Structure formats: C-alpha cells, structure tokens
Amino acid sequence: MASLADVLESIETLTKYLLGKLGGIKTISIAASGTTSKAADLGGNFQYLHIEIPTITSAQLSLQVSHAIGGTYQDYGESVLTQAGTGAYNDTWKLGGWRYIKIKSSDAQISTVIFKLRGITY
Numbered sequence: 001m002a003s004l005a006d007v008l009e010s011i012e013t014l015t016k017y018l019l020g021k022l023g024g025i026k027t028i029s030i031a032a033s034g035t036t037s038k039a040a041d042l043g044g045n046f047q048y049l050h051i052e053i054p055t056i057t058s059a060q061l062s063l064q065v066s067h068a069i070g071g072t073y074q075d076y077g078e079s080v081l082t083q084a085g086t087g088a089y090n091d092t093w094k095l096g097g098w099r100y101i102k103i104k105s106s107d108a109q110i111s112t113v114i115f116k117l118r119g120i121t122y
Contacts (some may be wrong), residue, residue, distance in 0.1 A: 021046065023119035030105055030113045037103040037115065039069050046119025049095040051103070054114060055088045059107035065098040073102050095119065 002010075023044055028037040042049075053061065064073040076098065095101070103115055 021121040042119040048120040052116040059105040064102040
C-alpha cells in the first residue's frame with residue numbers, strides 16, 4: 001500500500017505533466033582548461049533544456065546525455081550544436097526526454113564557465 005507522501009508525489013507529477021513542467025534551475029560548470037561539465041541531474045525527464053550561456057572562449061557547445069548520473073555519456077545529435085562566440089545569451093535545446101546531461105565545448109575554456117539551466121516540458 002502506498003504512503004500518503006507517495007500518493008501526493010504521484011498527484012504532483014501527474015499535474016505537472018498535464019499542465020506542463022518547468023524544472024528547477026541547476027548550475028553546472030566547465031572548469032578552466034576543460035571541455036566537459038560535470039553531470040547534471042535535471043530532476044525529471046524533459047522535452048527541452050533552457051540554457052543560460054555565459055561569455056565563453058569561442059567554441060561550439062553541445063549536449064551529452066546518459067541513462068544514469070554516473071553512466072556513460074554520449075553526444076546527443078548535431079541538432080543542439082550552438083556556436084556561442086564570446087557573447088552571453090540564452091537558448092533552448094531539444095532534450096528528447098533525457099534527465100542526466102553534460103555540456104561539452106569544442107575548445108578548452110580559458111577560465112571556469114558557469115551555466116544555468118532547467119528542463120522544460122510543454
């Protein structure tokens with residue numbers, strides 16, 4: 001028999017699914033001299049990823065996904081490649097229901113770069 005907390009969580013999940021879902025803001029970074037961020041758990045499976053891209057060393061950014069936070073990460077198609085240049089901006093990428101992600105840069109960053117992101121489902 002399910003506990004009251006489990007039932008309430010199921011109702012909340014169903015309500016978010018029916019009305020659309022906006023995940024909490026997560027912060028991840030690519031370290032200086034690095035090309036890949038640490039893994040992020042978006043807290044649920046989302047259709048899209050909203051990403052706040054700070055000023056970076058000119059590079060293409062892409063997405064890697066995995067079935068588990070500590071799993072093997074693979075590139076998620078070329079459809080999310082973004083030529084960031086050095087200007088900060090926001091973007092929305094197709095995520096296709098993935099929960100565990102990393103941000104990958106085509107070039108090493110001169111200094112630590114911090115991204116803010118959140119999952120979105122409509």
